[in-house]
Amino acid sequence: MAAAAKSSARQGPPKILRRAGRALAVPLGSVLLAFVVGAILVAVTGGDPFKAYQALICGGFGLFCFGGEPSVLQLSNTLVFLAPLIMAGIAVALPFRAGMFNIGAEGQLIMGAIAAATVGIHLTGWPPWALLPLVLLCGAAGGALWAGIVGVLKATTGAHEVVTTIMLNFVAQWFLRFLIIGGPLQLPGGSSKSSPIASSAQLATLIPHDNRIVFGLPGTVYRAHTGLFIALAAAALFAFLLWRTSLGYEIRAVGQSQRAARYAGISVRRTLIVTMLIAGAFAGLAGAVQIAAVDHNLTDQYFSDTTGFDAIAVALLGLNSAVGIILAAILFGALHAGGSVMQSDAGVSGNLVYVLQALILFSIAANFLRSFKLRLPSPGRVPSTPAADAVAEVVAHEAETELRADDKDTA
Amino acid sequence: MRKPPVRLLSLGVSLALAVVLAACGSTGSPGATPGKTIKVGLVTDTGGLNDKSFNHLAALGLSKAASTGNICSSLSCKSELGVQGDVTESHVNSDYIPNLTNYATRGYDLVIGVGFLMAESIGTVSGSFPNTHFAIIDGVGADSKGNDLKHTNVVGLLFKEQEAGALVGTIAGVLEKNNAGAKKKHIIGSVGGIKIPPVDHYIAGYQWAAKQQDPTIKTLNGYSNNFSDPTKCAGIAANQISQGADILFQVAGGCGNGVLTQAGKDGVWSIGVDADQKDVDKSVIVSALKRVDVATYDAIKNVKNNAFKGGLTFFGLANDGVGYQADNLTLPADVMTALNDMTSKIKSGAVTVPDTVP
Numbered sequence: 001m002a003a004a005a006k007s008s009a010r011q012g013p014p015k016i017l018r019r020a021g022r023a024l025a026v027p028l029g030s031v032l033l034a035f036v037v038g039a040i041l042v043a044v045t046g047g048d049p050f051k052a053y054q055a056l057i058c059g060g061f062g063l064f065c066f067g068g069e070p071s072v073l074q075l076s077n078t079l080v081f082l083a084p085l086i087m088a089g090i091a092v093a094l095p096f097r098a099g100m101f102n103i104g105a106e107g108q109l110i111m112g113a114i115a116a117a118t119v120g121i122h123l124t125g126w127p128p129w130a131l132l133p134l135v136l137l138c139g140a141a142g143g144a145l146w147a148g149i150v151g152v153l154k155a156t157t158g159a160h161e162v163v164t165t166i167m168l169n170f171v172a173q174w175f176l177r178f179l180i181i182g183g184p185l186q187l188p189g190g191s192s193k194s195s196p197i198a199s200s201a202q203l204a205t206l207i208p209h210d211n212r213i214v215f216g217l218p219g220t221v222y223r224a225h226t227g228l229f230i231a232l233a234a235a236a237l238f239a240f241l242l243w244r245t246s247l248g249y250e251i252r253a254v255g256q257s258q259r260a261a262r263y264a265g266i267s268v269r270r271t272l273i274v275t276m277l278i279a280g281a282f283a284g285l286a287g288a289v290q291i292a293a294v295d296h297n298l299t300d301q302y303f304s305d306t307t308g309f310d311a312i313a314v315a316l317l318g319l320n321s322a323v324g325i326i327l328a329a330i331l332f333g334a335l336h337a338g339g340s341v342m343q344s345d346a347g348v349s350g351n352l353v354y355v356l357q358a359l360i361l362f363s364i365a366a367n368f369l370r371s372f373k374l375r376l377p378s379p380g381r382v383p384s385t386p387a388a389d390a391v392a393e394v395v396a397h398e399a400e401t402e403l404r405a406d407d408k409d410t411a
Numbered sequence: 412m413r414k415p416p417v418r419l420l421s422l423g424v425s426l427a428l429a430v431v432l433a434a435c436g437s438t439g440s441p442g443a444t445p446g447k448t449i450k451v452g453l454v455t456d457t458g459g460l461n462d463k464s465f466n467h468l469a470a471l472g473l474s475k476a477a478s479t480g481n482i483c484s485s486l487s488c489k490s491e492l493g494v495q496g497d498v499t500e501s502h503v504n505s506d507y508i509p510n511l512t513n514y515a516t517r518g519y520d521l522v523i524g525v526g527f528l529m530a531e532s533i534g535t536v537s538g539s540f541p542n543t544h545f546a547i548i549d550g551v552g553a554d555s556k557g558n559d560l561k562h563t564n565v566v567g568l569l570f571k572e573q574e575a576g577a578l579v580g581t582i583a584g585v586l587e588k589n590n591a592g593a594k595k596k597h598i599i600g601s602v603g604g605i606k607i608p609p610v611d612h613y614i615a616g617y618q619w620a621a622k623q624q625d626p627t628i629k630t631l632n633g634y635s636n637n638f639s640d641p642t643k644c645a646g647i648a649a650n651q652i653s654q655g656a657d658i659l660f661q662v663a664g665g666c667g668n669g670v671l672t673q674a675g676k677d678g679v680w681s682i683g684v685d686a687d688q689k690d691v692d693k694s695v696i697v698s699a700l701k702r703v704d705v706a707t708y709d710a711i712k713n714v715k716n717n718a719f720k721g722g723l724t725f726f727g728l729a730n731d732g733v734g735y736q737a738d739n740l741t742l743p744a745d746v747m748t749a750l751n752d753m754t755s756k757i758k759s760g761a762v763t764v765p766d767t768v769p
Contacts, residue, residue: 181637295505299504300528304504340500343499350500354502
């Protein structure tokens with residue numbers, strides 16, 4: 001008792017701050033570790049880490065620029081990367097809460113983009129107030145359909161979602177290629193992209209695209225768009241769904257223990273399917289916003305796009321919470337935007353950004369393996385994180401299939 | 412209960428502070444050079460600098476202009492001749508516009524985009540910066556439907572690929588006429604990536620020139636609809652070889668490497684494209700060259716000499732914009748004679764090489 005009082009007197013901040021500190025220790029530690037290791041890599045390879053990071057901060061947030069970069073433009077570039085990362089991050093985080101690992105956000109995003117573009121290209125005569133919502137809805141539906149396949153397979157045949165989502169990513173990527181290279185959506189004239197969507201299907205940019213000079217530059221260079229508000233609304237919706245609805249309770253219950261959830265009268269199968277449908281809708285919405293606000297036509301770029309995979313890191317770094325996902329998306333968006341400035345100003349390859357991302361993911365993954373290990377001796381304990389639970393489930397599932405294979409061998 | 416790693420956290424915070432403070436302290440100024448130093452920014456496409464093809468060659472042209480002797484890989488290079496070159500690699504297509512814009516906002520004199528795929532991005536950015544010069548390899552500044560916007564501050568650097576195709580086609584034709592190939596059936600093949608103009612230019616010149624040398628020759632042609640997957644192109648190549656083709660021309664980028672290796676496996680000859688490809692496979696007897704380095708250097712020189720002109724500039728044999736490189740085969744004398752003849756005819760304008768595949 002006395003010890004506790006002493007410690008609280010010494011530590012000062014109230015319990016809630018300490019709890020927040022404990023929760024943030026892992027993600028902040030991971031980010032710092034990544035930056036320290038990254039700095040060492042730059043220094044060892046003959047670069048100047050301080051200059052590199054200064055350029056990175058400049059490219060990401062428009063601060064400390066030394067190469068003459070306009071600050072507002074740098075911020076605007078980061079915001080463009082932010083919206084899809086937030087929505088795709090939710091598409092990974094929600095299934096995590098239900099104990100599933102959605103590696104398929106990329107495929108769901110692509111299907112959303114395809115659905116949105118198809119509608120936006122063909123219904124050119126529609127007024128904006130009808131067409132734009134329809135484009136976004138169709139995008140969400142496309143993503144939901146794609147993820148729904150995974151949910152149904154998981155709930156009925158037990159097919160592992162990691163495998164099915166990865167495979168469906170390939171299907172979506174090649175389907176996209178089929179459509180725009182020699183397929184029905186190809187723009188005439190031999191280029192590997194589709195026609196642009198109708199202008200009434202496009203989301204507005206934050207700064208109007210006319211010839212006015214804004215912050216010293218033509219307004220057309222600022223690509224930050226109103227889809228950001230859609231992303232923030234999606235994050236709010238995600239938090240509300242998870243913590244303020246009975247469906248959210250069921251999702252979390254299934255994620256904590258399927259057996260206990262079933263005992264409590266929750267239909268595990270239904271919850272798994274619904275979770276994937278909603279997650280897919282978020283990823284599909286990310287694709288639709290990207291089409292409606294940034295790209296305006298389907299291009300080959302979605303073949304090499306990595307938003308859906310970065311989203312896994314965003315969800316993990318953001319501890320699968322709405323606020324965390326937004327913060328992590330800001331970091332990853334800034335890293336992506338800052339990479340090019342780092343290359344042009346500090347002469348450090350923009351690929352360093354990918355090293356940093358991988359290091360962040362690595363240290364988080366290392367940590368959740370540790371919490372999994374701590375869980376091992378007493379399997380009955382409540383799992384510490386949904387991530388740990390997801391890993392545990394993968395391992396348990398593998399063990400189970402192995403056992404089954406062994407049974408067959410002996411029989 | 413586990414305690415939070417407070418010590419680690421505070422260490423991290425102090426490190427972060429150190430980074431920020433140090434960042435505030437340094438004032439890295441990009442060294443002002445006297446005289447009229449022009450600044451050139453090069454943006455690669457997603458192939459990156461190590462593509463051993465046009466991104467690499469464009470960077471080579473920039474380095475030559477900046478006369479450092481080295482490729483300005485990721486480091487910027489400057490020269491006494493008054494050209495400062497900087498390179499940014501694009502990792503995904505959505506990097507094109509920010510990367511191009513980045514140079515334009517910072518007062519660069521010339522911003523170069525590498526590759527047909529950047530046409531729309533160049534079109535967009537050049538519209539926002541009418542006072543900045545832009546150059547694009549293999550394309551024009553286009554709108555979202557691919558139409559040339561005809562911005563006066565954009566020069567499209569285009570190549571007469573058909574002339575390079577005609578040179579390697581001449582070699583193939585003479586070799587077939589002399590029954591020098593493995594199968595002696597007077598059949599040659601070509602594998603294109605996607606049926607787009609630059610690809611068809613090469614193939615058209617190749618087929619035309621081969622027929623000039625050997626009228627009995629039969630040409631096979633296929634498209635993989637792909638520029639990256641070698642197995643697809645290898646499949647098409649294997650098919651053509653089984654039909655009797657013993658010289659295969661690849662015009663399919665990374666996919667086309669499959670053509671070269673398949674030719675090696677089946678003991679027939681192959682022809683590389685864009686850059687010297689003799690290292691890909693021993694079957695490569697010659698490569699059709701597209702001198703992106705020459706075009707890049709030329710564009711920079713024009714800006715430097717205040718001779719920039721918007722519109723289209725074509726690079727062909729006459730201005731060293733295309734050529735060939737003999738690789739794993741010493742070309743016989745009669746091949747050289749035919750080649751020299753073809754070269755002088757094209758240069759003098761006595762013949763015009765067709766640029767569409769019949």
